[in-house]
Amino acid sequence: MRPKQTLVLGLILLVPVLAFLFLKSFGSNSFALRTYLPDRVDSTQIGEKWKRDTVFHQVADFILQSQSGRTTTQKDLNGSLYVASFFYTTCAGACPQMNNQLARVQEKFRHEPRVKLVSYTVDPVHDSAAVLERYSEQYGAIAGKWYFLTGNKSAIYQLATREFRLPPPTGEAPGLVHSQQLFLVDRDKHVRGIYDGTDTREIERLITEISILLYTYDHNKSGT
Template sequence: MSPKKVLMLGILLLVPIFLFLFLKGFGTNHYSLPTYYPTINEDTELPVVKDGDTVFQKVPDFRFVSQEGKSVSQADLNNTVYVANFFFASCQDVCKKMSAQMVRVNEAFKNNPQVKLISYTVDPERDSVAVLKRYAEMYQANPAKWLFVTGPKTELYALAHNGYKVSAMQAPGTIPDFIHSEKLILVDKEKHVRGIYDGTNPQDVDRLITEITVLLHSYQQDEK
């Protein structure tokens, strides 16, 4: 083997070691995730600060219906970190790519009850409970782990715009089509947004999986 190939092999073997040491911080995790969307004072247009800490917006409560026909709210996500996205079942391109990446996240944490996933339809008029159930089964989604939800369109869109700060709307035209975000959104146990990722990019979803692990580790450290 040439010296150049030996060098490249050595670098490849060292990368995971450096990554491990970076995340573990030689026993202490020094890497923390940002928190998105500080609450802004309308008068000063500055972030609201209380007791010396910035106040961040929380994803508001909601009440929709799952692929099992059961009522779903934020209470079903309590004490978990979760990944959210917006999709519609008849979407043949972007949504399939996002759902495939959500499968990767689901598989990475399938045995960890602290991690859940939730997919909100932007086409509730066609995405009935039965449609969502079939869609969920296509991706072998356990309803206890990965929720697909539908409900009133105005409430779904308001949650996207005001809660997760992403786009969701019906496209103009006679053929039903929808404009929605391609992002996967990581939400912590306090309902704060902690990460935003391209749901069609496997490398960015690799980062999501890593950062879920970092977030879970931070909770473990807090409990010590």
């Protein structure tokens, strides 16, 4: 075989090896998501040096009522990651857009039991369980997969502003909290992503980052 032919053959054989090494490196080094909502910085002494670690907020428990009329808490989400949102059923603008996008997310992960959606309604006066049941049917919400939750107005207000740190409502409806933001909450109750729920590109990023978390759970023995 001529030297030129040998060189070409060698390069052809080398390409898949280099591609494999690149993808392996990409997979091991790039599948990491940011954690949001820091609470504090703790310092610990290791030998003669001090190490500073950020402690991130964990979403607290709640007791609310789902569209089926069933009492629902964080325990119903144990072992799962979920996408949280805040809306109200009489909203005619961003809320329907956001819920249509969430329906896409549900469909993408229809057969993945570790992925759930939690939509908190912030207008409990109007959003009874019966209203929520009819509303959830418009978006094809799957029971046990996509929860539409309502309850005490003060409790939902605290959940929105304290746990997810949404700004307090102002203007014409100071007691009404809603947002276009979606929150990706991991199985340890840390917020790992924040997205514009009306932006298709942001939803694609959300879907990708859910997949990254699932990949991490499947391949990282530490489970983080």
